[in-house]
Amino acid sequence: MKKGYTLFWLVPLLVVIAAYPVVTHSVMAREIVFIMLMYVSLAASLNIILGFTGYVSFGHVVFYGIGGYTAFFLMHKVGLHVLPAVLAGGIMAALVALLIGEAVLRLRGAIFAIATIGVNEAVKSLVTNLGFLGGATGMFFNFKIYRAYGGAAKAIWFAYYLMVAVTIVTVVVSYLIKNSKYGLGLFSIREDEDAALVLGVNTKRFKSLAYAFSAFFPGLVGAIFFFKAGNIEPEDAFHLVKSIEMIFMVMLGGYGTVSGPVIGALIYERLKGMLLVNPLFKNLHMAIAGFILLMIVLFAPGGIVGYLRDKFRKLRGVLE
Amino acid sequence: MDAWVSAILSGVLLGLAYGLAAIGLNLIWGVMKVINLSHGAFIALGMFAAYFVFHSFGISPFVSVILILALGVVVGMLAYFVALHRVISAPELSTLLSTYSLSLIIIGLGTFVFTTNPRAIDVGLGSIKLFGAYIPASKVLTGLYSLIFTAALYVFLFKTWTGKAIRAVSMNMTAAQFMGVNTTFILSLSFGIGIALAMVAGALIASVFPFTILSGGIYELKSFVICVLGGLGSPLGALAGGLLLGLLENVLTLKMPVGYVPFIEFLILVVILLVKPSGLLGKE
Amino acid sequence: MILKVENVTKMFGGLIAVNDVTFEVQEGEIFGVIGPNGAGKTTLFNVISGVYFPERGKVFFKGEDITKIPPFKRARLGIARTHQIVKPLNELTVLENVMVGACFGKVNVGLKEAAQIAEDVLRTVKLDDKAEVLAGKLNVPQKKRLELARALASKPEIILLDEVLAGLNPSEVDEMLEVILDIKNQGITILMIEHLMHAIMKVSDRIVVLDYGKKIAEGTPQEVANDPKVIEAYLGDPELALKLVKKEGTA
Numbered sequence: 001m002k003k004g005y006t007l008f009w010l011v012p013l014l015v016v017i018a019a020y021p022v023v024t025h026s027v028m029a030r031e032i033v034f035i036m037l038m039y040v041s042l043a044a045s046l047n048i049i050l051g052f053t054g055y056v057s058f059g060h061v062v063f064y065g066i067g068g069y070t071a072f073f074l075m076h077k078v079g080l081h082v083l084p085a086v087l088a089g090g091i092m093a094a095l096v097a098l099l100i101g102e103a104v105l106r107l108r109g110a111i112f113a114i115a116t117i118g119v120n121e122a123v124k125s126l127v128t129n130l131g132f133l134g135g136a137t138g139m140f141f142n143f144k145i146y147r148a149y150g151g152a153a154k155a156i157w158f159a160y161y162l163m164v165a166v167t168i169v170t171v172v173v174s175y176l177i178k179n180s181k182y183g184l185g186l187f188s189i190r191e192d193e194d195a196a197l198v199l200g201v202n203t204k205r206f207k208s209l210a211y212a213f214s215a216f217f218p219g220l221v222g223a224i225f226f227f228k229a230g231n232i233e234p235e236d237a238f239h240l241v242k243s244i245e246m247i248f249m250v251m252l253g254g255y256g257t258v259s260g261p262v263i264g265a266l267i268y269e270r271l272k273g274m275l276l277v278n279p280l281f282k283n284l285h286m287a288i289a290g291f292i293l294l295m296i297v298l299f300a301p302g303g304i305v306g307y308l309r310d311k312f313r314k315l316r317g318v319l320e
Numbered sequence: 321m322d323a324w325v326s327a328i329l330s331g332v333l334l335g336l337a338y339g340l341a342a343i344g345l346n347l348i349w350g351v352m353k354v355i356n357l358s359h360g361a362f363i364a365l366g367m368f369a370a371y372f373v374f375h376s377f378g379i380s381p382f383v384s385v386i387l388i389l390a391l392g393v394v395v396g397m398l399a400y401f402v403a404l405h406r407v408i409s410a411p412e413l414s415t416l417l418s419t420y421s422l423s424l425i426i427i428g429l430g431t432f433v434f435t436t437n438p439r440a441i442d443v444g445l446g447s448i449k450l451f452g453a454y455i456p457a458s459k460v461l462t463g464l465y466s467l468i469f470t471a472a473l474y475v476f477l478f479k480t481w482t483g484k485a486i487r488a489v490s491m492n493m494t495a496a497q498f499m500g501v502n503t504t505f506i507l508s509l510s511f512g513i514g515i516a517l518a519m520v521a522g523a524l525i526a527s528v529f530p531f532t533i534l535s536g537g538i539y540e541l542k543s544f545v546i547c548v549l550g551g552l553g554s555p556l557g558a559l560a561g562g563l564l565l566g567l568l569e570n571v572l573t574l575k576m577p578v579g580y581v582p583f584i585e586f587l588i589l590v591v592i593l594l595v596k597p598s599g600l601l602g603k604e
Numbered sequence: 605m606i607l608k609v610e611n612v613t614k615m616f617g618g619l620i621a622v623n624d625v626t627f628e629v630q631e632g633e634i635f636g637v638i639g640p641n642g643a644g645k646t647t648l649f650n651v652i653s654g655v656y657f658p659e660r661g662k663v664f665f666k667g668e669d670i671t672k673i674p675p676f677k678r679a680r681l682g683i684a685r686t687h688q689i690v691k692p693l694n695e696l697t698v699l700e701n702v703m704v705g706a707c708f709g710k711v712n713v714g715l716k717e718a719a720q721i722a723e724d725v726l727r728t729v730k731l732d733d734k735a736e737v738l739a740g741k742l743n744v745p746q747k748k749r750l751e752l753a754r755a756l757a758s759k760p761e762i763i764l765l766d767e768v769l770a771g772l773n774p775s776e777v778d779e780m781l782e783v784i785l786d787i788k789n790q791g792i793t794i795l796m797i798e799h800l801m802h803a804i805m806k807v808s809d810r811i812v813v814l815d816y817g818k819k820i821a822e823g824t825p826q827e828v829a830n831d832p833k834v835i836e837a838y839l840g841d842p843e844l845a846l847k848l849v850k851k852e853g854t855a
Contacts, residue, residue: 056413103594109412110355111552114544115593121541122586129579136579181707181715188704191693198653199754200679200708244420251417256695283432290424297418298406
């Protein structure tokens with residue numbers, strides 16, 4: 001894996017985007033960028049297990065939900081500050097990934113995909129029935145909680161900065177993994193797991209760790225998102241459509257690359273935004289997303305970055 | 321006592337219909353190693369087809385299913401050429417995503433055209449007394465029809481040349497190709513039949529329960545559970561799995577809150593995949 | 605003695621693929637494994653490399669019992685192999701493929717050093733001009749060489765070669781044989797399965813013959829070729845029997 005300069009433009013790009021709402025003091029811009037960054041982080045994390053390791057985690061939203069619920073519970077019922085709560089959300093998601101990964105990562109291909117959908121649906125219906133997590137209606141913050149951060153307005157900005165930090169860390173970590181010996185091991189698993197095993201790759205541990213990495217960041221993201229939202233419910237936290245959105249962004253940008261999921265997420269957020277405000281397309285956005293996804297799968301399986309890397313070999317150093 | 325009889329009968333009858341949808345999923349997996357993530361969308365399409373035929377022409381779903389079956393085969397074969405043919409030998413991710421995008425397109429267009437308002441088909445056949453319990457006639461017919469369609473599929477798969485070719489392709493595609501089987505046709509036909517079964521199951525279920533364009537998703541997830549129960553790729557296993565799930569759903573609710581039923585179903589799905597991926601009823 | 609296979613039996617359902625097989629491989633030698641199709645040769649390799657665990661019997665590597673340890677640990681110990689049906693990491697470059705061997709095999713080095721080793725090994729197997737090509741784009745003989753390069757890059761003590769000559773034309777066979785002898789000269793022990801009789805007779809120090817999972821003969825190429833039991837076993841496969849008899853003199 002040749003070291004390139006991908007991070008030298010990718011991180012500044014994210015910083016510029018993140019700085020825009022701060023400089024303009026625009027609440028509307030902040031809301032848009034918050035979602036954008038959230039998508040970037042989610043897509044980049046999913047890419048670690050999907051793009052680097054080749055395991056199609058179809059129910060990946062489960063880690064976002066677990067992180068969200070863990071942090072929300074700790075803030076709402078225990079009174080913890082948002083920082084340790086968010087960290088706990090990420091750690092909980094990673095631990096659950098290690099635990100269920102031990103079992104489901106033995107499955108391969110489509111069967112693994114189905115199992116992860118099953119895991120998400122099982123967790124969703126379990127949470128729906130757990131009284132101490134608020135059951136089907138979920139939990140709501142008492143607005144007093146935001147006082148600790150200087151009021152609701154400041155708390156939301158705080159959540160925004162947290163999201164910026166988490167997003168940049170996610171992208172940097174994904175770059176570091178890809179360009180490490182560990183990353184080479186993951187890619188060998190993606191290409192042929194049996195061959196990797198015989199070549200000396202501890203496939204079981206590598207996969208588990210990749211799954212934990214790709215669960216940790218969605219755990220953080222979920223925690224921040226629901227802190228900012230002020231309420232959490234099972235239908236939002238474990239919404240399978242969010243899983244699909246993550247996969248869509250990874251595929252659109254180019255799976256297995258570092259910049260692909262970032263580009264995919266940025267484009268997807270804008271696309272969705274444009275379609276949703278247009279009265280004609282508002283109700284058609286799902287069908288349009290489906291059509292685009294089909295076109296990618298059929299004609300450009302490498303996504304945007306994969307296509308560019310194919311067409312312009314010179315760009316490879318900066319487009320990892 | 322009556323509650324038990326009625327629960328068990330409902331379980332069996334609905335289980336047969338769930339089984340029918342799952343057989344479609346299983347046939348597709350068995351022949352082309354594709355998990356059809358558009359199954360739910362086609363189940364919903366079947367529901368709406370039955371609904372419109374019923375409301376426009378007053379034709380009962382129990383008559384229009386034949387039409388829907390034929391429509392399903394054609395639509396399914398078309399869908400194969402649009403979404404699957406190009407990626408049929410690509411890694412699983414491609415077929416998972418291409419069938420999922422089909423589902424997005426169908427449900428997206430469906431939402432646009434039909435909105436997500438709930439609908440129902442009231443065939444108005446009243447109830448039948450069976451073993452001391454009153455069961456809606458539409459439920460009885462649904463079970464009966466599902467059984468007939470399953471039997472017909474078996475006759476087709478085992479007694480006709482085309483059916484045998486489908487089984488040959490599912491066992492060994494390359495060998496079948498050498499024996500002169502047109503694999504492209506067989507693959508598209510298998511997908512067509514799988515889709516047709518999903519649509520038929522949808523049409524039958526629509527005569528029992530109210531539905532929206534999004535309802536297919538629930539039945540698709542049920543189909544996964546059933547296939548895993550009965551063994552992925554085994555059509556008869558799917559029927560048994562359907563019965564098991566139908567019974568589980570209807571009998572469990574007598575003893576525990578309804579909310580826990582999906583949890584138990586998906587727990588079963590995951591546990592069986594882990595412990596015995598060949599399915600509870602599958603061969604080693 | 606570097607490798608010892610002791611009373612190994614491997615079954616699939618009711619079928620006995622390897623039946624009570626015992627042999628020892630000495631350090632530095634080329635040890636051939638031959639036998640008709642379905643004799644259990646590849647299964648034996650899978651038992652030695654850890655892909656399958658045997659029902660009975662033991663495998664020792666340098667005196668250590670490795671019967672139950674997973675494949676990746678065996679690679680670390682210094683056992684490398686190639687596959688009869690090649691397993692290239694398609695979407696990685698040839699160089700990266702070979703680096704995987706160096707990164708996770710016996711030498712177990714970091715990326716930079718692995719790249720160095722990979723470049724050297726690629727020169728040895730004459731694939732250095734393809735280093736930046738995706739492995740999936742190679743033709744079959746090139747993929748065979750890639751298999752070999754990946755195994756070599758791990759700096760193994762013993763290397764298991766599963767039909768590396770199959771599908772090569774005569775001049776490619778000679779080239780590959782040179783590479784194999786070169787590997788031997790580096791002090792690496794070689795265990796090889798081969799159908800090409802004259803080739804394996806020429807390079808092997810000793811040979812073991814399997815038939816229906818059982819060992820029916822062991823010895824030098826000459827001893828094996830003249831063993832009536834071997835000739836009988838091969839008579840079931842007339843084409844191979846012919847090759848055995850014809851090439852024996854020229855070996």
